Amino acid sequence: MQITVDHVIRFLERAAALIRDHAAELTELDTVIGDADHGTNLNRGFSAVVVKLDALQDGDIGTILDVTGKTLLATVGGAAGPLYGTAFRRAGALLAGRYTIDGADIAAALEVALEGIVERGRVQRGEKTMLDAIAPGVDTFRTAIVQGQSLEEAARCALVAVEEGMRATIPMQATKGRAAFLGPRSIGHQDPGATSAYYIACAMVGFDADPPSHQTTEMH
Numbered sequence: 001m002q003i004t005v006d007h008v009i010r011f012l013e014r015a016a017a018l019i020r021d022h023a024a025e026l027t028e029l030d031t032v033i034g035d036a037d038h039g040t041n042l043n044r045g046f047s048a049v050v051v052k053l054d055a056l057q058d059g060d061i062g063t064i065l066d067v068t069g070k071t072l073l074a075t076v077g078g079a080a081g082p083l084y085g086t087a088f089r090r091a092g093a094l095l096a097g098r099y100t101i102d103g104a105d106i107a108a109a110l111e112v113a114l115e116g117i118v119e120r121g122r123v124q125r126g127e128k129t130m131l132d133a134i135a136p137g138v139d140t141f142r143t144a145i146v147q148g149q150s151l152e153e154a155a156r157c158a159l160v161a162v163e164e165g166m167r168a169t170i171p172m173q174a175t176k177g178r179a180a181f182l183g184p185r186s187i188g189h190q191d192p193g194a195t196s197a198y199y200i201a202c203a204m205v206g207f208d209a210d211p212p213s214h215q216t217t218e219m220h
Helices: 005-021 023-033 038-056 061-075 080-094 103-121 131-146 151-168 178-186 192-205
Strands: none
Touching: 005 023, 005 038, 005 061, 005 192, 023 038, 023 178, 023 192, 038 061, 038 080, 038 192, 061 080, 080 103, 080 192, 103 131, 103 151, 131 151, 131 192, 151 192
16 A cells, blocks of 8 residues: 555644544643643644645645644644654655655654654653653554555554553653653653554544543552
């Protein structure tokens, strides 16, 4: 299966819709261990991206992703703007001039996007951040493509890995960002960045998932 410019535009529209629909939930999660603005900020950023999509209909995939990244950098506050913005821009640079891409291209783009998050955020796995959801998804997608699975199969397998990674942040103690100041009190809460990453992954697969449950652990 070949992914076209139209597929990428529809993905961004779905991502924006999911972020909009779950903005209150993302902000609620961020209220507990962050700045209480993750959903609000991302909704503003992705809404700004959607406004620009009509003018990008004739652009290449790399340009669309780069403009998306620049827009998120300009409109999303906190850590999410630089991290997501860098991820989209890195993917856009890799896919510059491309009007169609395949599973191997997407795997490569996801890998450079992941590298951008790691470098910009100076983060590693296990620190209770969006990386804990994104990295397993990228690993799983790449493995599935190498093993010859279809693009749709690879994307669905990756989504499962992203969801598992998101839920795995609940028992973690945060060591990055504002949540790190809470120390042990950050344990028992799902990371908002990992949760927004899950919804963006849902948009890549192309269906609207039910909101994940947010179990908390009583701290005594």
